[in-house]
Amino acid sequence: MTDNQNREKFLKNLYNKLETEPSECQSHPYVQINNLSNETFADKTKDELLEICYEKVKELNIEMTEVTENDLEEKLKDIIISFGSGPMILPTDKRFDSIRPFLEKEYKEQISYWKEGAEYRESNINAAEQANIGIAFSEYLLAESGSIVVETSSGQGRTLHFLPTHYISIIPKSQIVPRSTQAINDYAKRIERGEKLGSAIHIISGPSNSGDIEMQLVIGLHGPLKVHYLVISDK
Template sequence: MTVTTNKSANRNTNKEAFLNTIASKLGRERRTEVQRPAIQEFIPDSYGPLTTDDLVEILKEQCFFIHTQVIESTPEILQQTLSDLIEANGGGTVMLSGDRRFNEYGLAFPDAAVWEETAGRVENIRRAESANTAIVFADCALAESGTVVLESRPDQGRSLHFLPAHYIAVIERRRLVLRSTQAAAELNRRIQAGEPVGSAIQFISGPSNSADIEMKLVVGVHGPLRATYVLI
């Protein structure tokens, strides 16, 4: 005899029971209709109007404090810029995301490993673990905090950002915004439009940093030892 269970129905039942319990503990009826708050793109008056060049300068200044190198390049010399960085990192295995922009910019790294959906999770993680340098394209970058924003997708898993010793994020100038409010507004727009969004969103600000109780900064404890942003 074959027994089939509806996992989706079970999840919904558990969810309803959980929310009913919370409402009961709060001493009120369940609220079933909640209006989404409007997301405001708030920019302090102290900044004034900002151009892309202004955002670049803010990014550079912040990256100095988070131990992250910023290199300005162009699409025409991007291949050489990245090759030079790989060499400066000591060579070794390179791993790329499966981002289509590698092809759009004519980038070629013949011996590089690539995060591929067909390879499977275990194999992709093994490749990332063995890589000395990871290269990705940022989906967005936040100038004020020196942060790159990347979605987890079938061609770009989370481990790619954290396991290799060196991390290179290519940032297109048009994707540079001031802070997380603007990034959240764009994600909110996509969700409301029914567009697909990644299973996780990574906000990465430079290399791994940690400080013990004596406040001694240690870089690379649980992530890349070095991070470089290449702005094109």
């Protein structure tokens, strides 16, 4: 069966039922009325975008802290303590190379790593479910919505972000963008360069919540109770 099989017959029947005639798209081409998707916050610096994001995350019950690379370990330790320490799950991610020695020194017995391979699917999900804290790097931070963008890959499945009781997202300041438009444009460029992306892309906006239960906001209904964004002041 081809895509066009019975196409004309189907459309003719549809037009008859609707008592209308087919129109030519060329007679009324799509014209974009504005360019807000690209212009919104486009003139803002990284510092200005961060300030916009600070205001937004307050509405989303997210804590956010900016730190230098030198202070990252100490601040990460403070957040882990505030979340009650306990079992943690980390992705298999080279971006952790610089802080992995610190984490393993302080919390070696509490850390589980996401294991690569389909045969570890159930054990990975169980580890994420049992974890009090999940820690992962984000690809982007969207200033307009206060959301982070993460990829599902062999080194980190989506449950790593959604099942732990608490979640810490580490984001280089250079990866703050105005809105999802810029993140998607960057992904498109990466695809053009032949880069391999994750199997799924997720946009996460803070701890899980639901406002459809008797119009009452419930936090942590089906995901992390608390989320902390840790923004690294890189170059």
